[in-house]
Amino acid sequence: MTKFPVFDGHNDLVLRLLRGDVTAEQVTEGLHDGHIDKPRAQSGGFGGGMFAIFVPSPGNKAVRHEEMIKPAYDIPLPEIVSEVEALDWTDRGFAALEDLETAGAVRLCRTAAEVETALPAPEMAAVMHIEGAEAVDREFERLHTWHARGLRSLGPVWSRDTVWGHGVPFRYPSDPDTGPGLTEAGKALIRECNQLKILVDLSHLNEKGVDDVARITDAPLVATHSNAWAVCPHSRNLTDRQLDMIRDSDGMVGINFASAFLRPDGRMDAEFELDIMLQHFDHLVQRLGEDRVGLGSDFDGALVPAPIGDCSGLPALVEALRSHGVDDGLMAKITHGNWLRVLRKTWGA
Template identity: 85%
Template sequence: MTAFPVFDGHNDLVLRLLRGDVSADGVAKGLHDGHIDAPRAQKGGFGGGMFAIFVPSPDDKDLRHDEMKHPPYDIPLPAPVDEAMAADWTGRGFDALEALEAAGAVQLCRSVAEIETALPGPRMAAVAHIEGAEGVDREFARLHDWHARGLRSLGPVWSRPTVWGHGVPFRYPSDPDIGPGLTEAGRALIRECNRLKIMVDLSHLNAAGMEDVAAISDAPLVATHSNAWAVCPHARNLTDRQLDMIRDSDGMVGINFASAFLRPDGRMDAEFGLDIMLRHFDHLVQRLGEDRVGLGSDFDGALVPAGIGDCAGLPNLIEALRSHGVDDGLMARITHGNWMRVLRKTWGEL
């Protein structure tokens, strides 16, 4: 493990397990051909992060990626997902996380103290996150059950509409001011997450929804895997107004490695220099301050820059940041310290 272990805001390894692309033992032994497994995590300094449980739509994600190679684009959002199916899939997502722990690949963490103990390795520190709350019932019984199993972070939507609110489409060029915000049920969900000290992730929420969360929530505003709209005008990215709201709440943003959300031309194409990531970094630091920027790779769920490739390539990003003038103190904050700060504040561990 490197001197700057990375705590990452978002990855989709659990989805790969649930789809049968890899087993928990395969992740532990380094038999995964995606972005994350235990040996590469040790090599690259990937100390862990938010492990997302995401319910996929029946559409073809590869086709969506193909369409995003040719901007401009406006890809229709999938239909809502059935609650019973989503609940079953989400429950199996927790099973997958527990299987990863049993295989020795991760250590499930429910507090900042547990993360900091696990972060140097050899197991990845894993925090359970739900990306899109379709499986949560309106009485919140499942939310409480999953919280007991380790749920500590939740995004009310993944782009497609839910009973809780509305997300942003995969549209370029576009801003995120698209459609209505949270429903009454969504407002109740935010309040219940606040009560349980579950972090609310804004990454896929539209502009009106983010305004609603800001008006309701008593916790820092956090986007676990989003970028600067001023650099790449994609609907998935955050405008300066949104960044200022996050700053004013003492929240943070994890830089998303997805090529289409980094490149100013919005193309889903991995062949570009890490200088583009540094442009997002500079803008986020300018608007948010040095204590409110981290990493949110979207490993195993995105096409990441060829200069990084997978979690073993994180030292290339560290070196690019160092060459850009980032000193040891700021490097520690970007790679993990800022996440520890905002999680400690959100989870009531101050």
């Protein structure tokens, strides 16, 4: 797998650390559950990716998953999280990532060149990402401070509303046109991210929010962990019109491994073959081109296909792609090359 190290658009390992489920030392030495640790990353060729700092909503995630097994569902957006609560989680998230680096699990990266250098290393390349910007202040002082600390990617919303914009719900079947887009404050946030060269993540934004970002940004449009609505008509997925906008901006999409966003029936059920992922791959390549598709697993934040299981199972996906006719050149692009390209173009280094 060293020939095709995977740079991944999204994972939620940091949330496990913040909840006290695991320690940085355990991630380094190896775990018996979850999706990511250093030994399994080395075994599966997981070279690193965007490590999300995420503030969870109150409530039981298992209840949401139970709803998402049904033939149709419409789960209301969670309540807004306060800035005070979000700030505590976010500050601890930065510290958790730094602890992972100290423990030898990751190598924090601030440029595309650093990512490229780190991909063959024993430590995972880690880019600091905020998913849901509730902790960002209106004057953007914290955004500048966190950028200096290493923040290089940000999603204005998760699937709940913020002062910046409106999240897309977990709804099937549904298109992503589910409500208003960015607020005026949210539009200012996009401009500030452009100034700092922070990647703006479209995943979890609804259709009007994506349109707003497209009108404002001077950077490539990127959805770090999203799939094709034409294959799975879930509100979290991207329509062909949105994919065409991303293509025209020379951006990219990371294929999300979450079962409910892959399966045409929208069910949160991991028992299916990887040919469903290949359907998304084919559609995304058809709309975006070979240079604009990568992987965005959502490891440690989603129920992933059973044939993959965790990051040590990535060779199964590589083999499926190989059997599907993907040659070495395209494989290198899909596993890491396209991410390196768009990061260079967004960050300027």
